[in-house]
Amino acid sequence: MENYNPQEIEPKWQKYWEDNDFYQAKDLTESGSAKKFFALVEFPYPSGEGLHVGHCRSYSALDSIVRKRRMEGWNVLFPIGWDAFGLPAENFAIKTGIHPSVSTQKNINNFKRQLKNLGLSFDWKREVNTSDPKYYKWTQWIFLQLFKNGLAYQTKIPVNWCPKCLIGLANEEVIGGKCERCGTQASKKEIKQWMFQITKYADRLIKDLDDVDYLEKIKIQQKDWIGRSEGTEAIFKIDGSDQELKIFTTRIDTIFGVTALVLAPEHNLVSILEKNISNSAEVKKYIEKVREKTEFERVNLEKERTGIKLEGIWAANPVSNQKIEVWLGDYVIGSYGGGAVMMVPAHDRRDYDFAKKYNLPFKEVVKGGDISKEAFVDYGVLVNSENFSGESSEEAIKKIQIWLEEKGLGGVSIQYKLRDWIFSRQHYWGEPIPIIHCEKCGVVPVPEDQLPVELPFVEKYQPTGTGESPLAAITEWVNVKCPKCGGPAKRETDTMPNWAGSNWYYMRYCDPQNDQALGSPEKLKYWLPVDWYNGGMEHTTLHLLYSRFIYKFLFDIGAAPSPEPYQKRTSHGMILSYDGQKMSKSKGNVINPDDIVKEYGADTLRVYELFMGPFDQAIAWNIQGVKGVRRFLDKLYNLVLECSPNKESSDQAQRLIHRLNQRITQNIESMRFNTAISGFMEFVNFAADNKKETGKDSLNRMLLLLSPFAPHLAEELWQKIGNQGSIFQQKWPVFDPALAQAQKINLIIQVNGRMRDKIESDPEISEEEAKAAALASPKIQNWLNGQQPKQMIFVKGRLVNIVV
RNA sequence: GCGGGCGUGGCGGAAUUGGCAUACGCGCAGGAUUUAGGAUCCUGUGGGUCUCCCUUGUGGGUUCAACUCCCACCGCCCGCACCA
Numbered sequence: 001m002e003n004y005n006p007q008e009i010e011p012k013w014q015k016y017w018e019d020n021d022f023y024q025a026k027d028l029t030e031s032g033s034a035k036k037f038f039a040l041v042e043f044p045y046p047s048g049e050g051l052h053v054g055h056c057r058s059y060s061a062l063d064s065i066v067r068k069r070r071m072e073g074w075n076v077l078f079p080i081g082w083d084a085f086g087l088p089a090e091n092f093a094i095k096t097g098i099h100p101s102v103s104t105q106k107n108i109n110n111f112k113r114q115l116k117n118l119g120l121s122f123d124w125k126r127e128v129n130t131s132d133p134k135y136y137k138w139t140q141w142i143f144l145q146l147f148k149n150g151l152a153y154q155t156k157i158p159v160n161w162c163p164k165c166l167i168g169l170a171n172e173e174v175i176g177g178k179c180e181r182c183g184t185q186a187s188k189k190e191i192k193q194w195m196f197q198i199t200k201y202a203d204r205l206i207k208d209l210d211d212v213d214y215l216e217k218i219k220i221q222q223k224d225w226i227g228r229s230e231g232t233e234a235i236f237k238i239d240g241s242d243q244e245l246k247i248f249t250t251r252i253d254t255i256f257g258v259t260a261l262v263l264a265p266e267h268n269l270v271s272i273l274e275k276n277i278s279n280s281a282e283v284k285k286y287i288e289k290v291r292e293k294t295e296f297e298r299v300n301l302e303k304e305r306t307g308i309k310l311e312g313i314w315a316a317n318p319v320s321n322q323k324i325e326v327w328l329g330d331y332v333i334g335s336y337g338g339g340a341v342m343m344v345p346a347h348d349r350r351d352y353d354f355a356k357k358y359n360l361p362f363k364e365v366v367k368g369g370d371i372s373k374e375a376f377v378d379y380g381v382l383v384n385s386e387n388f389s390g391e392s393s394e395e396a397i398k399k400i401q402i403w404l405e406e407k408g409l410g411g412v413s414i415q416y417k418l419r420d421w422i423f424s425r426q427h428y429w430g431e432p433i434p435i436i437h438c439e440k441c442g443v444v445p446v447p448e449d450q451l452p453v454e455l456p457f458v459e460k461y462q463p464t465g466t467g468e469s470p471l472a473a474i475t476e477w478v479n480v481k482c483p484k485c486g487g488p489a490k491r492e493t494d495t496m497p498n499w500a501g502s503n504w505y506y507m508r509y510c511d512p513q514n515d516q517a518l519g520s521p522e523k524l525k526y527w528l529p530v531d532w533y534n535g536g537m538e539h540t541t542l543h544l545l546y547s548r549f550i551y552k553f554l555f556d557i558g559a560a561p562s563p564e565p566y567q568k569r570t571s572h573g574m575i576l577s578y579d580g581q582k583m584s585k586s587k588g589n590v591i592n593p594d595d596i597v598k599e600y601g602a603d604t605l606r607v608y609e610l611f612m613g614p615f616d617q618a619i620a621w622n623i624q625g626v627k628g629v630r631r632f633l634d635k636l637y638n639l640v641l642e643c644s645p646n647k648e649s650s651d652q653a654q655r656l657i658h659r660l661n662q663r664i665t666q667n668i669e670s671m672r673f674n675t676a677i678s679g680f681m682e683f684v685n686f687a688a689d690n691k692k693e694t695g696k697d698s699l700n701r702m703l704l705l706l707s708p709f710a711p712h713l714a715e716e717l718w719q720k721i722g723n724q725g726s727i728f729q730q731k732w733p734v735f736d737p738a739l740a741q742a743q744k745i746n747l748i749i750q751v752n753g754r755m756r757d758k759i760e761s762d763p764e765i766s767e768e769e770a771k772a773a774a775l776a777s778p779k780i781q782n783w784l785n786g787q788q789p790k791q792m793i794f795v796k797g798r799l800v801n802i803v804v
Numbered sequence: 805g806c807g808g809g810c811g812u813g814g815c816g817g818a819a820u821u822g823g824c825a826u827a828c829g830c831g832c833a834g835g836a837u838u839u840a841g842g843a844u845c846c847u848g849u850g851g852g853u854c855u856c857c858c859u860u861g862u863g864g865g866u867u868c869a870a871c872u873c874c875c876a877c878c879g880c881c882c883g884c885a886c887c888a
Contacts, residue, residue: 088887537808542883624829631844
């Protein structure tokens, strides 16, 4: 007999499906009465390392879902494309001189070949590429809309800077405070950057989570990332100056316990009051030292908080008028809550440590703890708080807020951890920001009819040494006429981060060739929002949140048809290497999907990745598991060819196949692929032992159920055992619930909660019968040993528990 | 450090969401077949002082009943804003 030979059958069916255009989504009028289903996977960054087995996991999973949905009659859109801009291609170009567009195209070709070899049912006619000018024309258009609506602005921001390479560094390129390339201590450099006001959307980004179906952990992580915090703003006046300090606190009830103010070292008050600071030389030194550290190190990794007193500066407590010191502290960050905190050593742990270290006074204002031992951070009753003494913390917060508001010294305030989004990159391989700087007119947007602003083709990508993008060196590109006044002007030389293209790529799939708009309103309205988006947990707070923001903005200006882009979001776990570590070229532990396809077949790879463990959990690669899956597919192949083709299935075979039908139908939708595959294994084990009982009806049904997971094998066997047409033109099988239900159960009999006997019975057995049967069991009699049951618990269809 | 998640045999995991702990697969052992190896097939496989007892990271709690719920601790993984 011939054996299962994936190397032969897989290319054959891939060609057949492609030639017959099985996977093209139908637009609007062509779609008839079918309901639309837009399934989305994160498009890959086409790296030089090729497709990762992690991509296969996510793609195989959604592929199985969409194949089932197509068989159920849905009009499915399952597209793919390339997130083609990015730092690695540029770094590769600096090293080798090969243009990023060349290496990127080469990588795309490789990825495309790899994806096609997996037999994924993508609609290749809708492929998008973020580095294609026809695509990024619309990325730039979105930027212009944000600019015109006041959501894009420029400001100076410190970036990581290598003083030797004279280049800005991504956080990832700073390893232990040093430049990844040359090992020099990295510093900071202030550079003017484009920013997006995502903070304006903070509340909506939280609230609208109520209307979408995301995994709960994804919602929680997004909410925590946005970090909405209701508190109080209080204004402290600076002595002998017209300056004032705004601080944010969630514990305004402790304001009578303030013994100092602490500012972030980058706070602008330091330079404003420089003349009044008697130790300003030391203060400057301190600021320089703090600058060398990343914010992450400052706030989190340093065991010791550091700080310095601003000598000669005094602030007035707005409620008590008490004079207090002003300090700088590295644990205060400039971007949150105004970059200033009131220090209450008695009732905040960080303040407690700081005050202990620098011998600052403690003042207890909430009763209940022992502040000689540790900070008391709970709510309680106020003491030493003038008129507010005796109030509870909750009441005091409300009353002090009202009091501050009346006096014009602050009031209720809401702060977010979420910060505005730095959108500039000083790199070559990204979308040019479509802005022109005119000496006379200032910042002028490129007129929309002049989009796209194409990336000029250059020979050199070396950094300019000034912190500017390599584009700044191309004078013939940079120097332009101002679109407003016609005078001399310069192009913006910053490019966009790679989020820019991935912010909206899924919208482009709806109408990928459109040159008049990012998509026709009709097509966008038909397909959006995405019905199901699967991706990695690592994208929860950046890509997922960013793209929701951009989509909401587009909705506000009428360019998107719904308030949310993704109706449902699920997430797959990472695939680690056989050593339990992340795969990386440098560790030499990368699994190449090509090798697996070549040796075992694409269906084996797909089924293995779905079987290997729970879909949402990280898991290590195991080649023995791959072999086991191949063994199973071999067994299934032989079984189908050996079973009695013309016999009717026995009752038992029928019940089992209907139960499998139910299980697979449910497991695909709930992404419990691992138990789905084990269900097939159980059925195949049964059928292999009972070949005479297993007829063609059961086998056909099994093949239909299998087709979303192992499409090539299912198609091959479907046609081989004499069925007409492609298996993917068939209807998804419907199970008979009566057949799928077990007709006999093991009724568990427990004594004191421990299983002591099983009685085979009808699932509908009544309480009386079950209890009688339990007491009648000789085993149970033996266990009871003459004792009278105190209580008997009956759980229908499950058990009887006798308590003695 | 902060936020999120996870922890079950030698290994990956299952357990109808509070009701038989260890389905299915891997590995291992024995047997069949084979000149041999591989492959394939059959049987067995949580531990122990084995009619019984113990076992779901550790310790406690709730319950007739806990892998599942609650509290504390330990360990691992993801993210932390210029990687994608």
